[in-house]
Amino acid sequence: MSRSAALGERVLEYFRLVDQARLDEMYDMYTDDIFYKRAGVEPIIGKAAFIAFFQGPRGIDRVRHEMKVVAVEGNCVAVEGRARATLLSGGSFDRQIAEFFWFDGDRVSRRHGYVDAAL
Numbered sequence: 222m223s224r225s226a227a228l229g230e231r232v233l234e235y236f237r238l239v240d241q242a243r244l245d246e247m248y249d250m251y252t253d254d255i256f257y258k259r260a261g262v263e264p265i266i267g268k269a270a271f272i273a274f275f276q277g278p279r280g281i282d283r284v285r286h287e288m289k290v291v292a293v294e295g296n297c298v299a300v301e302g303r304a305r306a307t308l309l310s311g312g313s314f315d316r317q318i319a320e321f322f323w324f325d326g327d328r329v330s331r332r333h334g335y336v337d338a339a340l
Contacts, residue, residue, distance in 0.1 A: 225293040226293075228293055228296070228298050228322075228324055229290035229293050229298055229300075231250070231298075231324075231327065232288075232290065232298045232300055232320075232322050233288060233290065233300075234250075235247060235250055235322075235329075236286040236288050236300075238250075239284060239286065240284060240285055240286055242283075244275060248268065248271070248272055248275075250328060250329055251268055251271060251328055251329045251330075252268070252325050252328045252329065252330040253267065253268045254266070254267060254268075254330065255267065255268055255271050255329065255330060255331070255332070256330070256331045256332070257271055257274075257331075257332045257333075257334075258332070258333045258334070259333075259334045260334060260335055260336045260338075261336075262274070283306065283307045284304060284305070284306040284307075284314075285304070285305045285306070286302060286303070286304050287302045287303045288300045288301070288302035288303075288320075289301065289302055291319075296323055296324040296325070297321060297322065297323050297324075298321070298322045298324070299319070299320070299321050300319070300320050300321075300322075301317070301318065301319045301320075302317070302318060303315070303316070303317055303318065304316055304318050316336050316337055316338075317336075317337035318334065318335065318336050318337070319334075319335045319337075320332065320333070320334045320335070321333045321334075
């Protein structure tokens with residue numbers, strides 16, 4: 222498998238782990254100094270802050286992703302797709318999303334996530 226294909230598969234594995242609530246395994250995919258930029262929140266810097274976000278303010282009870290790799294360039298993987306979630310508040314979320322993952326070796330060191338607010 223080429224390096225590009227391996228990185229693309231690694232990102233798709235991230236979404237499978239999140240959908241299966243296997244968060245400890247998902248956290249291991251990130252570097253200790255992860256920089257995470259997500260729509261609607263201040264940038265999250267460091268693995269401890271990243272884990273705290275997923276355990277608290279993220280507010281998602283269950284989620285299902287339908288994602289596809291759009292491009293791999295060097296150490297960056299771009300994906301797009303749909304996220305459908307049940308929120309802890311009882312509401313729901315159904316949006317088109319795009320995500321960019323930058324790798325340092327086999328771990329994600331930077332990530333940016335965007336939500337299509339038009340839906």
